[in-house]
Every structure is written in C-alpha cells, then in structure tokens.
Amino acid sequence: MKFKHPVYVTIYTPAVLAAPRDFFQRIRYRCEHYPELIPEKCGFWEPLKIEFSPDIIETLIPDDRGGAADSLWCKRNKKTRFWGGFSPSYHGRTHSLESIQPELEQVDQDKLINYVKKVSVEFNADLAIIDMNRVQEVHPNFGWIDFTPSTHVLKHWLSDMYWGVVFGEAYVNLFGLEILMSTPAYRVEKLSEKAVYIQLSAAVQDVYEQTEVVDQAREKVKVHLGYDAFYSVEKDYEPRSDRRKLIGLSEDNIIWSQKQTDYTDTFRVPHFNLISDAYMQAEAPPENMYLYLNQLKKLQTTSWELELSQWWLSRPFDTSAPGYGETYSHGDVEEIAYFYRPEGYDAPIEKELFIGGWDRIDLDTQSRADYAESTLITLLDHYPAVTTVWECLKQSVQHNDDYSVIYLDQVEQQEHNLFRIATKVIIFEKFLIKVTFMDYWSDSIEESLAISEPIFNSFKTKELSPQ
Numbered sequence: 186m187k188f189k190h191p192v193y194v195t196i197y198t199p200a201v202l203a204a205p206r207d208f209f210q211r212i213r214y215r216c217e218h219y220p221e222l223i224p225e226k227c228g229f230w231e232p233l234k235i236e237f238s239p240d241i242i243e244t245l246i247p248d249d250r251g252g253a254a255d256s257l258w259c260k261r262n263k264k265t266r267f268w269g270g271f272s273p274s275y276h277g278r279t280h281s282l283e284s285i286q287p288e289l290e291q292v293d294q295d296k297l298i299n300y301v302k303k304v305s306v307e308f309n310a311d312l313a314i315i316d317m318n319r320v321q322e323v324h325p326n327f328g329w330i331d332f333t334p335s336t337h338v339l340k341h342w343l344s345d346m347y348w349g350v351v352f353g354e355a356y357v358n359l360f361g362l363e364i365l366m367s368t369p370a371y372r373v374e375k376l377s378e379k380a381v382y383i384q385l386s387a388a389v390q391d392v393y394e395q396t397e398v399v400d401q402a403r404e405k406v407k408v409h410l411g412y413d414a415f416y417s418v419e420k421d422y423e424p425r426s427d428r429r430k431l432i433g434l435s436e437d438n439i440i441w442s443q444k445q446t447d448y449t450d451t452f453r454v455p456h457f458n459l460i461s462d463a464y465m466q467a468e469a470p471p472e473n474m475y476l477y478l479n480q481l482k483k484l485q486t487t488s489w490e491l492e493l494s495q496w497w498l499s500r501p502f503d504t505s506a507p508g509y510g511e512t513y514s515h516g517d518v519e520e521i522a523y524f525y526r527p528e529g530y531d532a533p534i535e536k537e538l539f540i541g542g543w544d545r546i547d548l549d550t551q552s553r554a555d556y557a558e559s560t561l562i563t564l565l566d567h568y569p570a571v572t573t574v575w576e577c578l579k580q581s582v583q584h585n586d587d588y589s590v591i592y593l594d595q596v597e598q599q600e601h602n603l604f605r606i607a608t609k610v611i612i613f614e615k616f617l618i619k620v621t622f623m624d625y626w627s628d629s630i631e632e633s634l635a636i637s638e639p640i641f642n643s644f645k646t647k648e649l650s651p652q
Contacts, residue, residue: 193284197281205253225260269285342451349385354379489647538621
C-alpha cells in the first residue's frame with residue numbers, strides 16, 4: 186500500500202504469542218477497542234486475499250505451523266486507512282509485535298495514542314513506539330522507510346528517542362520510575378507502576394513540520410535518561426551475521442562471519458523476560474555475562490578461518506559501498522574492521538583488529554617463499570613513526586607446502602602505557618590474507634597478549650584445522 190504520510194506504530198510484548206488462544210485475544214482486543222482499525226483484508230503473505238471479520242478470527246492459523254500462530258498481515262483501504270500486522274516471536278528470541286501504519290491525514294491521533302497505551306498496559310508491553318519519518322516527501326526509489334527497531338536491535342541499544350514512547354517494565358527497571366516520570370518532555374504520563382508514556386510534542390506531524398524542535402526534544406530526553414542507552418555512531422557495530430567481499434581479492438573473497446550474540450553490554454540495555462507458551466520456548470538472558478561474551482564466533486572462507494570472542498565488535502558496513510545488498514555481500518571493503526569492547530561507555534576504543542586480503546601481483550617474478558621474505562621487510566618498513574623506538578617481540582617466517590606464514594610483533598613503551606602492533610599474514614600461491622592487531626593502550630604485554638594470542642592461534646588455513 187502507498188501512503189502519503191504514514192505514522193509508524195510498533196508495540197513490543199513479551200508473550201511469544203504462538204498459542205492460538207493468545208493470538209486470537211490480541212486480534213479481538215483490536216476489534217473491540219479500536220473499531221476504526223478493524224482490517225478489511227488479511228493474510229499470511231501478499232497479496233492479502235482473506236476477507237476479514239471478527240467472526241473468522243479463530244480460523245486465522247496457517248496449515249503449516251503445527252497449530253501455532255504465525256504472522257498475520259492486515260490492511261484497510263477505507264477510512265481509517267492502514268497497513269499492519271500481528272507477529273508472534275521469532276523462535277522465542279524476539280518480542281511479539283503489533284504493528285500499525287495508518288495514514289496521518291485519516292487517523293485520530295488521540296485515539297491512536299490511547300489505544301497504544303491501553304494495549305501496552307493490558308499486555309505488559311516492554312516498549313511501544315509512535316513516530317514518523319523526518320522528511321516530508323517520500324523517497325523516489327525506496328519509498329517510506331519503517332525505522333522501528335527489531336528486538337534483535339533493542340538487545341544492543343535503543344536506536345533513538347521516538348516521538349511517542351511507552352516504556353514498559355523492562356525499561357522502567359533500566360531507567361527507574363522516578364527518572365522516567367521526571368523526563369523533560371511535552372507529556373509524561375504514568376500508566377502503571379510498570380509503564381510510563383512520554384511524548385515529545387503536541388502532534389506527530391511535528392516530526393517533519395518542526396523537525397529541529399522535535400530533534401532538540403529527543404536530545405533533552407536522551408541526556409536525561411542517559412546517552413549510554415541510545416545508539417552512538419562512535420560505538421556502532423554490526424549485530425547481525427555478516428558477509429563481506431574483499432575488493433583486493435579476485436577469488437575466495439567472500440568472508441562470512443557469524444552473528445554477534447544477542448546480548449552485549451557496550452550500551453546500557455534492559456533484560457527482556459520473554460514469556461513461553463505451549464507452542465514456543467522463550468530464550469532466557471545469560472546468567473553469566475562474562476562467560477557468555479567469551480563464546481567464540483567464526484570468520485571463514487573456503488581456504489582459511491579465524492575465531493573471535495564476542496568481546497570483538499564488527500564495525501558496521503557502509504550502506505553506500507559498492508556491493509551492499511547483493512546476495513553474497515554486505516559491502517565491498519578493503520579490510521574488515523573490529524574493535525574490542527571498551528571498559529565503559531565513555532571510555533575510548535583501545536584495541537582494533539583489521540582483516541584484509543589481496544591478490545599477489547608478482548606471480549611471474551617471485552616465488553611464494555621469496556615473496557614472504559620480502560613481505561616481512563615491507564611490514565617492518567611500514568610501521569608508523571613513534572616518539573621513542575619500536576621493540577621487536579617476535580618475527581618469523583614459516584614455509585609450508587601450499588602456503589607461508591609471517592608473524593611480526595612490535596611494541597613501543599610510552600610514558601604511561603604500551604603501544605603494540607602485531608600482524609600475521611598467510612600467503613597462498615595466488616593471494617594473501619593479513620590480520621593486524623592494534624593495541625593503542627595496554628598496561629602490560631601480558632594483558633595485550635592475552636587478548637591477541639587466541640586470535641592469532643585460531644587464524645589458520647583450513648588444512649590445519651582439526652578433523
């Protein structure tokens with residue numbers, strides 16, 4: 186459906202909603218409490234062909250889910266025109282969602298807000314969002330963009346302060362009821378002991394009609410609640426599974442990385458206690474965050490692999506980069522960059538890791554062994570200038586039947602800390618892969634090695650992997 190000015194509403198509830206009885210209850214609640222948003226058509230996929238009425242609610246279960254509910258999409262063309270849906274949890278790892286996208290010019294804003302507040306209290310929502318796009322005109326290529334976050338994102342950060350928000354139990358526990366109630370905003374309303382509604386201005390269209398005013402209001406709320414709970418470009422990382430294409434390689438150039446764990450502590454985030462039913466088991470937050478973040482994620486291609494702990498966070502891909510969105514790539518890059526989780530939100534990033542790959546351009550003039558020896562010299566020559574001197578901890582070249590391995594590790598003793606750069610390179614017949622560990626601030630070499638050695642030990646060709 187095409188909208189002139191869609192309003193985006195998402196309600197995040199902890200019950201997984203896979204049980205038909207619970208699913209039907211949510212749809213009935215809509216029909217009883219907001220008849221202006223009773224759907225005309227619904228279905229489990231496009232095009233929506235089922236004629237909706239409250240009488241058929243208990244038939245709205247797909248045939249291929251073993252009796253469990255599945256996402257039901259809805260639309261209404263007459264006033265109040267909208268698109269939306271009801272979605273059970275995804276494998277017990279996300280909230281169940283109720284989404285509504287009404288046309289601004291047709292919706293009664295007070296009724297919409299009151300409905301969101303009612304649903305949030307009735308079904309103990311952890312979060313509910315009302316907002317619009319900041320721009321007034323639809324993008325010619327992409328249309329309107331629904332920016333409401335998924336639970337996968339909410340486990341890492343709160344993307345923004347939205348125009349209208351119900352902060353439910355998880356966020357009341359995170360921020361505190363008194364802090365939420367003292368928020369400097371246009372409207373602050375206590376819905377229950379477990380829920381607070383905050384609104385930034387008088388009307389939702391202020392988002393694009395008075396963008397600067399509303400954005401200033403967003404910032405005031407973030408300052409009050411604490412920036413460490415909200416997304417930051419400086420601490421941005423990629424929480425999803427990731428595929429990158431290394432532009433320096435002509436073959437074996439797709440690197441696949443496993444998904445970041447669902448829980449990190451880089452930002453201040455709530456614990457979501459999702460509720461199981463007979464059809465779906467909800468996941469439980471980790472009991473020991475330290476052990477959880479020590480779990481390993483693997484990066485690999487057909488010829489080599491490397492393992493990183495979950496303390497390492499992938500720099501996000503550039504959505505403007507060539508190749509972004511293609512089947513096998515989230516962006517063409519020269520190097521993949523990671524940073525090590527800082528000790529605190531306000532602490533600087535002290536450790537980074539770079540993974541790059543390049544074709545050998547000397548195949549006709551140099552053997553692999555000779556190329557490896559010259560590469561070590563090149564690495565030594567290209568260390569950055571420092572105020573004192575570099576001390577070499579280790580350098581080595583190892584030749585095998587099908588590849589060579591270079592390792593170079595140097596450190597500078599600065600006034601208050603150590604600065605260390607360590608590099609391991611695997612050189613194959615036609616290309617090389619380089620992993621560089623940058624430690625800008627470490628109290629001791631033992632501390633730095635404890636972080637880097639597991640990475641370099643795991644960086645190996647597939648032939649060296651245990652069978």
